[in-house]
Amino acid sequence: MSKITAQKKGLLERLKEGPVVGDGSMCMTLEKRGYCRAGPWTPEAVIAYPDAVKQLLREYLRAGADVLQTPCFYCSDGMLKKGTASGETVAYTTDAINEAACKIAHEVAAEGNALVCGGLSPVLSYLRERDSAKTRAEFDAQLDVFIKYKVDFVLAEFFAHVEELEICVDVMKKAKMPIACSMRIGPMGDSNGVSVEECAVRMAKTGADLIGINCLYDFDTCLKTLKRMRDALDKEGLKTPLMCQPLGWRCPEVEDKLIGYLDLPETPLALDPRTATRFEVHEFTRAAYNLGTRYIGGCCGMEPHHIRAIAQELAPERKRDPPVQDMCPPTGFMQFSGLSNIKEKASMDFWTNTKPGSGRPFNPASTQTEGGRFM
Structure with missing residues (x-):
């Protein structure tokens, strides 16, 4: 693994050469396969069912993903305890899960010369207490394992408040590696009432190398939000590239909901009829790229065949087809x-x-x- 890691190009180098393809849904897809709890969506599977997690990551790699995220979304002591039934002890610690996630991501990424991204999630100490010191300490705890296991870059994702994101990015700077950050916002802006435009500018001014949006909304809503972000950045003369990791379901009626698809009655166990087709993913990918989005992956509901569609659509810009092309061209x-x-x-x-x-x-x-x- 060390030999391949030493030779591979980093995130910033790859972004200069062309668009970068991210991976897709983890917890939601693992739940459908029987390896994750619906509701808490915490990632104990990396310890309890490591082979299942490796298999899903391999499918994203084969689909054409350039990046594999450490499969440890929402892994903090507060979230693990919150997702545990009354009387049940917390089975695994945050450190144990994060370490296992790093090892799995490195192992699979080395099979295809992909990058490993360490993902940091929002924390309860900000949401419930607005305690800056506790918030920073929780982000530090998440970050330390990514520094220890030498991920290629770090990503703060699924943030509802730009203020919390600013704290997280400031903490992430100690890792001295490329930083990406994304928010779960749509046209209404963040959960404190900060507009899309202000969020975009503030995100860029944190010094992050890549900024954008993920989760909660579908393709059309994400495109509207991305355009407003790009326009705001252009107005301020900010050149930070954009990223987007949307949902894999169609849900246009939640565009004006701060919690997006989480407001749907079908969430989380009856969303299957809303699943996007791979050809809708092709259309979204081209539109997002034309808006200046240079990192495109997927969040909840974006399965390996969706990621394959992204990689196939961007094949001319990336100057290569995804590894699965010998079996499955677009049609x-x-x-x-x-x-x-x-x-x-x-x-x-x-x-x-x-x-x-x-x-x-x-x-x-x-x-x-x-x-x-x-x-």
């Missing part, structure tokens, strides 16, 4: 099918112009309440 090998009706679908035009149905008669396009209102 597969349908031209070789023995069925004529399948052969006829062997074109991108057919799939990009198809509007998929849910298969459920009389099902609304968007979730409705009994009174007929959209949620």
Whole structure:
């Protein structure tokens, strides 16, 4: 592993050469496979079921991801305790989970010369107490293991408050490695009422190398938010590149909700009918790239085939196809099918112009309440 790590290009070098592809959903996908608890979404699986975690990371790597995040989202002592049933002891410590996550990410990343990203999550001491000292201490605890295991860069993600993000980025600077940061915001801005534009400028002024958004909203909403961020940065003369890791579900009716898809009745166990097609991912990827987004991956619901679509769409800019290309070009090998009706679908035009149905008669396009209102 050390030989490959020494030779591989870092995040900033890769961004100069072209777009970078991130990985996708971890906790949500592991839950569907039976390895994570729905609700807490904490990452005990890295210790309890390491082979399952490695397999999912390998699928993202094979799909074309340049970066594998340490699979330890929401790993802090407060979140682990919060997600434990009454009378049940916390099975694993934050340090143990983070260390296991680093080892797994390094092992799989070395198989494809991918980067390892150490992910830091929001903490309860900020949300509940607004205690700066405690908040910094919790971020320090998360960061220390990433320094110890020499990840390639660090990412602060899923932040609802730009103020908390600023604290996190300041702590992350001690790692002396590239820094990325993203917020879970849509057009309404952050949870303290800070606008999209102000969030973008403040994020850039932290000195982070890459800024953007992740989770809570679907492709169309993310594109609206990214455009406003890019316009605000351009107005201030700030050149920080953008990143985006959206949801893998369509949920346009939550654009005006601060908690996005979490407000849907289907969340978290009945979102399957909303799953985006890989061709919608192609369309989103091209639009996001045209807005200046240079790091594109996925968050909840973005599965390996979605990440493959990102890598395939950006193949001209990256000057290479994803490793899976020999098995699955964008329209597969349908031209070789023995069925004529399948052969006829062997074109991108057919799939990009198809509007998929849910298969459920009389099902609304968007979730409705009994009174007929959209949620």
